Amino acid sequence: MLLLMGLTVKLFGARGLLALGLIICSVGVYEFVQLTIVPLNQAPWLIWFYNLIATLVLVAAGVSDPAHWVYLFLALIPVTLSLALWSRRDFADPFSLQPFAGQMTLGLLYTGVLPGMTLHLLLTPLGTKWFALLLSVVFAGDICAYMGGSIFGGPKLMPTVSPNKTISGSISGLVGSVVIGIIFAKVFKMSTSLFVSIGLSLTIGAVAQSGDLFESLLKRNRNVKDSGHFLPGHGGVLDRLDGVYFAAPIILCAAHWFS
Secondary structure, eight states, X not given: OHHHHHHHHHHHHHHHHHHHHHHHHHHHHHHHIIIIIGGGOOOHHHHHHHHHHHHHHHHHHHHSOHHXXXXXXXXXXXXXXXXXXXXXXTOSOGGGHHHHHHHHHHHIIIIIIHHHHHHHGGGSTTHHHHHHHHHHHHHHHHHHHHHHHHHHOOSEEETTTEXXXXXXXXXXXXXXXXXXHHHHHHHTTOSOOHHHHHHHHHHHHHHHHHHHHHHHHHHHHHTOSOXXXXXXXXXXXXXXXXXXXXXXXXXXXXXHHHO
């Protein structure tokens, strides 16, 4: 994935990478809808409408300043809830709208706002470096967690949610995130001290693991192994980017504070 993004930046610049990211993350919107919205038995047209507005929020957050898209995000919540309420007026169980309201708002934030804001970082002067740092630290944590868990084994981290994850794997992932974060900061001359690089990488790694567990929780609720089939052998977009989505706000704060 890093190779593909590097090639895209080389050929088309940061805006090309932004466009590629929006396309990939729009698949994540669809996967979230299939995991959480479809099982709530809402009207098919309402499900497609939600898929459309979630993608719209994603694109708006990616290409425009927050001062423009945040109002769109706030306006779409009551609009969608209103449509959902009227669509259920003849049903015997209108209370199914309560979980729909929660999942809808969560989805707009999780698959729209967070990835969109992170991709918008590419349009800032040093945004490409911060974006690459985010992906490098999260992916390194994933790889080291898998390797550490396979080698050391031991007690499970959260067996009811993700039966294969171990405490040793989690610790290995954090170590890998910190090491890669320090190396990246030094090689690319990031404006962060060693202490800040360690703290930032450790925080990103820990929150990214939480994002992985959160995605596992969504899948266990549907009793499925993967969120989709976008990446053969790896599952869907959310399976690969769940940690990135959770860690996105941290890198956004760091980019504004330390740039």
